[in-house]
Amino acid sequence: MFKKPKRKVHRVFIHCSASDRPEHDNIETIRQWHLARGFSDVGYHYFIRKDGTLQMGRSLEKIPAAQKGHNRHTIAICLHGLKIEKFTDAQKKTLLELCRTIDAAYDSISFHGHCEVSAKACPVIDYRTVLDLDMYGSLGRKTDALENITQKRPEALPELRLGSRGEAVAYLQQLLFIRTDGIFGPQTSRAVKAFKKAHDLYPSDIVKSYVWRLLMENETHSP
Ligand SMILES: [Zn+2]
Numbered sequence: 001m002f003k004k005p006k007r008k009v010h011r012v013f014i015h016c017s018a019s020d021r022p023e024h025d026n027i028e029t030i031r032q033w034h035l036a037r038g039f040s041d042v043g044y045h046y047f048i049r050k051d052g053t054l055q056m057g058r059s060l061e062k063i064p065a066a067q068k069g070h071n072r073h074t075i076a077i078c079l080h081g082l083k084i085e086k087f088t089d090a091q092k093k094t095l096l097e098l099c100r101t102i103d104a105a106y107d108s109i110s111f112h113g114h115c116e117v118s119a120k121a122c123p124v125i126d127y128r129t130v131l132d133l134d135m136y137g138s139l140g141r142k143t144d145a146l147e148n149i150t151q152k153r154p155e156a157l158p159e160l161r162l163g164s165r166g167e168a169v170a171y172l173q174q175l176l177f178i179r180t181d182g183i184f185g186p187q188t189s190r191a192v193k194a195f196k197k198a199h200d201l202y203p204s205d206i207v208k209s210y211v212w213r214l215l216m217e218n219e220t221h222s223p
Pocket residue numbers: 014015016066114120122123
């Protein structure tokens with residue numbers, strides 16, 4: 001179903017085919033549409049039929065032609081459908097399984113709807129609920145991360161590093177008193193290194209449970 005491509009991938013985009021017609025419910029039709037538009041092949045890597053069948057589109061080694069201006073470092077998945085009530089549970093199940101498989105292959109990857117980078121309604125379905133995304137597009141971690149943060153269990157918080165995203169990163173940034181955007185970038189990296197150095201730890205930017213514990217203690221003790 002999924003073999004990690006050699007090219008870099010940071011984001012996965014979800015699309016819909018903008019049709020509910022049964023004769024369009026296959027990758028071949030979409031391929032013909034895209035060829036007619038002058039693409040070299042179908043723009044998506046995956047197509048999910050109404051019955052939940054997963055079909056392969058263009059090679060994962062190729063950049064998709066799916067989100068104008070935002071194709072590099074992405075994977076594109078299309079579900080057959082247009083009206084929100086016409087998408088099936090079988091499709092959502094396949095989407096979730098596929099996204100979980102992709103997520104497991106990467107340290108840091110986020111999931112998005114086409115609508116996040118265009119004025120379109122695509123993919124129409126509530127992909128955030130289906131995939132249990134947090135506000136940064138991290139998959140299926142919203143509930144866990146928030147719960148572990150609320151309960152202040154450093155041992156249960158995820159290991160973070162440059163490139164990590166999500167609620168846990170936002171919490172880390174709060175603890176470091178830096179800008180909270182949920183993305184572990186160079187500024188967060190510098191702040192983590194400085195914090196570790198100040199606590200006589202090897203100043204790498206990897207945040208493991210002992211670093212979480214120190215950060216939380218630090219929070220409790222500060223005025
Ligand atoms: Zn789209």
